[in-house]
Amino acid sequence: MFNSNFPILKRKINGRRLVYLDNASTTQKPQNVILAMTDFYEHHNANIHRGIHTLSQEATQMYEGARDKVQKFINAKYREEIIFTSGATEAINLVVWTWGHENIKRGDEILLTEMEHHSNLVPWQILARKKGAKLKFIPLNETWNLKLETLNKLITRRTKMVALTHISNVLGTINPVEKIIKAAHKKGAMVLIDGAQAGGHISVDVQKLGADFYVLSGHKMYGPTGVGVLYGRKEILENMPPYQSGGHMIRSVDWQNSTWNDLPWKLEAGTANIADVIGLGAAIDFINKVGLRAVKNHELRIMNYVLRELGKISGIEIYGPESGKDRIGVISFNAAGVPPHDLASILDQRGIAIRTGHHCAMPLHRKLGVESTARASFAIYNTKSDIDALIKGIKYAIQLFCS
Numbered sequence: 001m002f003n004s005n006f007p008i009l010k011r012k013i014n015g016r017r018l019v020y021l022d023n024a025s026t027t028q029k030p031q032n033v034i035l036a037m038t039d040f041y042e043h044h045n046a047n048i049h050r051g052i053h054t055l056s057q058e059a060t061q062m063y064e065g066a067r068d069k070v071q072k073f074i075n076a077k078y079r080e081e082i083i084f085t086s087g088a089t090e091a092i093n094l095v096v097w098t099w100g101h102e103n104i105k106r107g108d109e110i111l112l113t114e115m116e117h118h119s120n121l122v123p124w125q126i127l128a129r130k131k132g133a134k135l136k137f138i139p140l141n142e143t144w145n146l147k148l149e150t151l152n153k154l155i156t157r158r159t160k161m162v163a164l165t166h167i168s169n170v171l172g173t174i175n176p177v178e179k180i181i182k183a184a185h186k187k188g189a190m191v192l193i194d195g196a197q198a199g200g201h202i203s204v205d206v207q208k209l210g211a212d213f214y215v216l217s218g219h220k221m222y223g224p225t226g227v228g229v230l231y232g233r234k235e236i237l238e239n240m241p242p243y244q245s246g247g248h249m250i251r252s253v254d255w256q257n258s259t260w261n262d263l264p265w266k267l268e269a270g271t272a273n274i275a276d277v278i279g280l281g282a283a284i285d286f287i288n289k290v291g292l293r294a295v296k297n298h299e300l301r302i303m304n305y306v307l308r309e310l311g312k313i314s315g316i317e318i319y320g321p322e323s324g325k326d327r328i329g330v331i332s333f334n335a336a337g338v339p340p341h342d343l344a345s346i347l348d349q350r351g352i353a354i355r356t357g358h359h360c361a362m363p364l365h366r367k368l369g370v371e372s373t374a375r376a377s378f379a380i381y382n383t384k385s386d387i388d389a390l391i392k393g394i395k396y397a398i399q400l401f402c403s
């Protein structure tokens, strides 16, 4: 579906049609995103917010227009609640280095889950060590979901932050974040949701969810690399100190002291990543044009087909929910007797791109008892014939290694 919108899909890899199944790492970019960025550089390039001249005003409108698109896309109440960052990683670090440093004290607890990406684990580890706080983890159950029955015990009066992924980048599990947010708020804890794998796959309504912070990764939702989003509730962002400082984030500067700009610019120091933010706006246009319901239905069909076909191959172990509504099309697996790295090389010879390794989730892989998994992940442009090629390639690799 919509394949003709993605120029790269015309490429041949090793003489074969490109079958791109590494979408959880980064998605391919539709033509309108590429064109929006070239159009900016060819016709509107100037720095934003500072110029009276026409180009600067056009660039400012385009940049701020993208903020409006993000606001609408996740249904934030105010446009000032949308902060552009370099990615999901920076958005999480922004919260850790501002809100975290102000609010986390010795003896406080930060609750994460056993399925976090390193980006939503390592920054909290650094903060906890520095402040003398404690990290706790919501465990996984045998169906690859979070053990919700442990929540009541795990969230205590000392819990200041619950930070968890909306969708696991290894297991594909969709977490019941609304329930977890309610439980955390009941005990007075803040909640950050890492939506890096959710944006562009399922609809996100931050007001309905009630999250305090929600993070998006532009390049995983058909946008360019180098851009992400931090959503934060306005009253929280208003009370946060600046993250980085310098130009653009100030209202007034004296030799000894400075005062801060209004939101969102207080948290966007320096010249912004203007072209990529505009590219992200175009990616949202693309997703809206396809429609998130259509995206979800398409990916669900593809995912169920893959799970069914993988299930027919003996020796395949899938790490993640078996099927259905609890998961999206991020499928980590191992084929008995075939090292994941070799499997990926064999598939690459056939033009098929998958990912292998720990997928930035080493503790989770340790828990799974493996060092590495193969991961195929899907997007709007994947077709049944992509899956047929994948399955055929896996069978070939097994035959090569196991006969």
Ligand SMILES: Cc1ncc(COP(=O)(O)O)c(C=O)c1O
Residues within 6 Å of the ligand: 024, 025, 086, 087, 088, 089, 090, 117, 119, 120, 165, 167, 168, 169, 194, 196, 197, 216, 217, 218, 219, 228, 360
């Ligand atoms: C769940 C999750 N969180 C965070 C990230 C980091 O995103 P970014 O590349 O935008 O920093 C990723 C990237 O793989 C991810 O899958």
